[in-house]
Amino acid sequence: MTEELKVAVERKPHGAVLYTKGYINNVGGEEIANRAYELMDDGVRTLLLNLRETKIVNSIGISILIEIIEKMMDQGGKIAFCCLTPVIHKTFQIMGLANYASIFDSEEAAAKELGL
């Protein structure tokens, strides 16, 4: 049984948005990381992850998201999240991810605040 995560990228004038669809586990987390690192290598320093179509994450997937945040912070950039379910939002807070990445209710609010 596999649950493949789909990731779509939309470049913005001042950054990019990653749209995830499906389960963020170890494999899904690595897929997000690969896309995020490609964008960082391409000079992107503001990244928004829209999790509107992700309903389940696990602790291993979140650990990979934390690694992405750390790498972006090392490069002087920032990562934010939007459109989280209440339980994913709570899980991010428990895991400490919310201390290093802003969380927004909507993509519009995030884009405005981040200047995308």
Next chain:
Amino acid sequence: MTTTAERQMELTLPMVPDIEIAAARAVGNLAREMGMSTERVDEMMHAVIEACINAREHSGCADNRIYLRFLGTSQGDGSRVDIWVTDHGRGFDPEEARSRRQTPGTPHKRGRGLQLIELHMDEVDISTTKNGGTTVHMVKYEKKS
């Protein structure tokens, strides 16, 4: 108070990648049939996922199986779902695992599964013995509004 068993399910699942999703979907369906709210169902599903991952990643069991039992009951003032996740592995020391835990809200890359289970569920009880396996018993309540 009258308590009525309304839904019961038992599953034996192989320890293969992503099998935790099958377990989570099963308990999610049962909880929805019990009339639980979406948020509480989601919390339960996330807890079951972490319990199954812990069994798969850490139990070291020879039979490569996870044994699950779900029991939904209606009470006068609401409902509850009991979940048992069992493996026949090496067991572990819950207090030692908790002692490695960081404060909630501090970033930590691994070892948060048990903490997530305890924060997502209303009650958690762990029975474990050295080389005698582990059972995580979790309970979620929903009061009638």
